[in-house]
């Protein structure tokens with residue numbers, strides 16, 4: 490009678506190591522011990538669900554919900570419930586009570602493996618255009634920069650202190666709510682001759698400062714990076730998130746009570762786009778709208794609309810989510826113009842979506 494002992498060492502000659510065809514043998518899958526198991530390599534195009542499928546026993550499912558034997562405890566029936574969200578993210582639940590981190594560490598993974606990489610999304614999702622077809626594909630695998638955060642933190646903190654109670658004038662000039670400027674951390678070092686707008690990364694560290702002179706001219710502090718303009722302690726609307734062009738458009742949107750993140754340029758640097766993606770991925774806004782400016786076409790191309798459309802494509806691809814892009818009403822240069830003119834209620838013109 491043949492039998493396979495799961496823990497038995499192979500007997501006799503080496504060529505007998507492989508088990509024979511299991512015609513009359515009942516193979517009971519048991520969970521391997523945590524140690525000593527080798528795992529299949531993870532390919533760059535693997536989605537989180539592919540990575541899990543290759544490592545879990547009795548893996549079954551229908552594209553959205555899956556089950557498997559839980560590697561976190563001695564599991565005899567599939568107690569691990571797995572759900573794949575539309576953006577490729579995975580939720581895990583062990584019915585026997587293992588924590589997700591226990592489940593993951595038992596198969597040599599961590600939380601990061603539950604989020605799809607941009608590359609995997611680009612290579613898997615039908616809604617994702619392959620890199621070559623993206624209108625403007627930007628490589629997002631850029632190195633984390635070396636920034637003297639402390640320098641920019643202290644510069645912008647000093648400016649904020651000096652600006653206390655003085656935001657009214659700038660707010661009036663811009664046609665925005667002074668509280669929105671306060672929430673964005675706007676300050677001044679010279680009693681309102683120049684205004685300092687902090688720019689941050691996805692962890693809200695100040696990575697740079699943009700100076701805006703009385704006549705609207707912008708300069709940028711050396712040694713920093715262009716980052717995102719984000720309101721701290723501002724009531725958030727759970728549904729929509731506008732990605733505005735520049736800090737003052739962001740302030741205008743906050744003034745009318747909607748969520749907004751400012752990007753530093755129509756088409757920001759790879760680094761700023763990556764911070765934006767990481768931020769949006771964490772917050773999971775169901776409806777993201779990239780706003781462009783109504784630029785005059787130069788050589789047949791209107792830069793603002795094209796950049797907004799391209800950025801929506803990139804975000805849609807990276808987030809596995811449909812991202813819209815929109816413009817202000819045609820008579821306004823940008824969304825701040827429209828809001829300052831009291832025309833927010835005239836709505837934006839939704840021009841397109843990433844899929």
Ligand SMILES: [Zn+2]
Pocket residue numbers: 559560561562564568583584585586587
């Ligand atoms: Zn478990």
